[in-house]
Amino acid sequence: MAGLVSKSTSNTSTYAGLGPLLMLPSWVLIGFFLVLPVGMMLIYSFLTKEFRGGVIWEFSLAAYDQFFFDRGLFGDDPPVIEWTYIKIFWRSTWQAAVATFFCLLIGFPTAWFIATRTGPNKSIWLFLITIPYWVNLLIRTISMKFLIRDTGPLNEWLLSLGVISEPIHIINTNFAVQLGLFYSYLPFMVLPIYASVERYNFSFSEAAADLYASRWTTLTKVILPFVKPGIIAGCILVFVPSLGAFLAPDLLGGAKNFMIGSLIEEQFKGNAGNWPFGAAISMILLSIVLVVLTYYARQQGKEEAR
């Protein structure tokens, strides 16, 4: 996060008084092209859908209604909960959670290992871990797809080794999506944990050892609590983008693995589109994300106040 703010103690900063002027372009740009659009999106979620995409400017709760409830054709029946979309949200949450778990499982030891390297090795390892992140996400997802397809190199290789007799069907399964999400966001788990471990004082480990703790006890009782902020940050940084991800579910999951991202995208494609509905889903997603982030920010605030 861009966390850099001025540390000046002087009463007269060089460009004092010019602050608002210098910030103006950012304010205009982001206010006009991000904040305003989100506001428009909120409004659109309360409008009526137009047949070929777009909207009719007429207030309607149809979008949210469609999300939660299933009304009969004439709308007179009492609302019955529509589970389809809720299930999609639930599945997305589940997939994101599993991906986060895998990231944690693999990311924590990796982060620990890198942080405990000495000298220039440390930056080299860090660099190695982050380079794949900088490759286009689309390319990475395509690569993963290519690799794990039924006729892909992985299966080819395993078949030729005789380890399996039939190709393992990975593509278009839940696991493929989780793998894709894991692949997309792993560095986001590693880096915050790395930062936390960097700050860890190994005298704590020495003290624990002095008091007869085994290595693993030290890990669970001493190290993990200390590194918790990094772990939580990492989990959030993986979970949030995974929730709204589009590429991994779309390319790796296929039709059966519809997630929020794909659901939203569908609403804006061609004639079958339902813009208010798409807007509504986006609003719901955004709200969930903001709640999670606010909760996290508040926790951070409490941590720092301690």
Place this chain on the structure above:
Amino acid sequence: MTEIAINIQNMTKRYGSFVALKNVSLSIKDNEFFTLLGPSGCGKTTLLRTIAGFENISEGAIKLYGEDIAELPPNKRPVNTVFQQYALFPHMDVTTNVMFGLLQLGQDRATASARVTEVLDLVQLTQFANRLPSQLSGGQQQRVALARALAPKPKVLLLDEPLSALDLKLRQAVRQELQQIQQETGITFVFVTHDQEEALTMSDRIAVIADGVVQQVGSARDIYEAPLNKFVADFIGETNLIDVVVTDVSQGNATCILPGGEKFTCPAAAGAVAGSGHLSVRPERVTLTKPGKGLLQGITTRQVYLGTDMHVDVRLDDGEIITVRVQNSEGMIIPETGAIAGLEFETGAARLLVD
């Protein structure tokens, strides 16, 4: 009558609720080498920066040769600063650094170049004209900083502890050079330091500052011989502070009773009053005499050999310790630890301080 270069009247500087400078009033004369002296955090640098224009003042006035400059931004004040860490622009060579102010003032390159050569000559750095700051030693960087600040011929030159990063021998050499340059150019120097030896050797006048308050202003001699209060007496050189009961203060003299009961008269600092007080007596003005003689009696507690002299600590009955400086010489008599010694000093050697 000498012109006043900088006149500060009742100036106070606050950072929120913290008061950095309280009611400061100073008059710095034209062509003077004026030093602001004090411990870290006393406000001397803040004071310098208010003159330069990097800090606004909360109350009071600052006048430069009669003109009110408090509202002027730093780039409109005809004063220049030699910064503590020199602040040489790292991406410009020596010549470009020194020329910077001249170009900003609108001089053409030819005139500016000539001036740069002149000023580099003055600080003896002509052969480094094309080097980058990173290629210079600390001492050389300091001279470039000086040259850069002198080039625009400011009315006042401000120096913020410019010698603190230099080693001792270099510092001593540069001190002399700075004095020479000040005399040659005739520019008023306002110099900030926490090193009292520096202040005493270089300055025409010194302002001793503590906790944002000006304690005393005077020449080196004034401050050393006639300190006003405990802080100044203690901060400049070493002194003994003796608890006394003051019975009378009149016409600049105080009559008081020393611990041990002797009556004693000595000069008093302006503003000293009767009641309980402190006498300041420098260790070199105290002499040891036979037990039973002298103004005070005490037991010798220790002797410290310092090469040029010997410091002897004598503890009085009331627990105070008086340090006596005995110059190293053949036949000097130093009492043993535990021996009783008498202490003697002249009237003029003591001074009643403002408490």
Place this chain on the structure above:
Amino acid sequence: MANKLDLRRFPGFLAVTYLCLFLLYAPLIVVMVYSFNDSNSITNWGGLSLRWYGEVFWGAEAAKFKAAAINSITIATMAAISATTIATLAATAMLKAGKFRGKSFGFALINLPLMVPEIVTAVATLIFFSAIGFTTGYFTILIAHIVFCVPFAYLPIAARMQGIEDVYEQAALDLYATRFQAFKLILLPLMTPGIISGFLLAFIISLDDFIITNFVKGAGIETLPTAIFGSVKQGIKPNIMAISTLLLLVSVVFVTLSYLVGRMGQNKK
């Protein structure tokens, strides 16, 4: 000290780290290797060949990809320049302009594009342009890119500016420079590595973007990622491997440059 090492070492962690690296690089390396596959089928290995690279530049779909690449590069350049400029001004405000009203709000705003999920940004931007009647196309892509490039450019710029002490600009003011001169002659030159670093980062972020671009581009235009995506939807062909490898290498080179340039400034001090 042997003891200290023991406390830092956990059995299995090294293995997991290697596994992690393997998992991260394997797909990419596989793609790179197969891009040199001589066979028509992407599954059977037919020996080394550069034919697919040739196909990319001169084959059937070359024109399409070339147009897409040109769009990507021009948009990325303009977006990066704009984002870098805006981010530099913002960083100056945040770090060197003292306190002012709306400062913390402004700071949140700069970070906002990072916090909103990409697909939400994509939807919102599409809706916005539609609502104001702005036709989707090149400019809508450009504007959307500038917005999300700003926080990325801001990071290295602010990091660098943080390390430039106020005293240099104060010295400039002391020597009669106006604030604008101090900015131009002192701050900007000292900032250059950070600005370049920010530019490179913004460039690659823009070049790589898919989701937002896909939403706001409208029908008639493609960028490299959207063209690749469209092609993949029809089945992964070998020329996709080649393009992917090229794009992959470009990304890595740019980010490495960005990192090195950023470091260059530090060593000079």
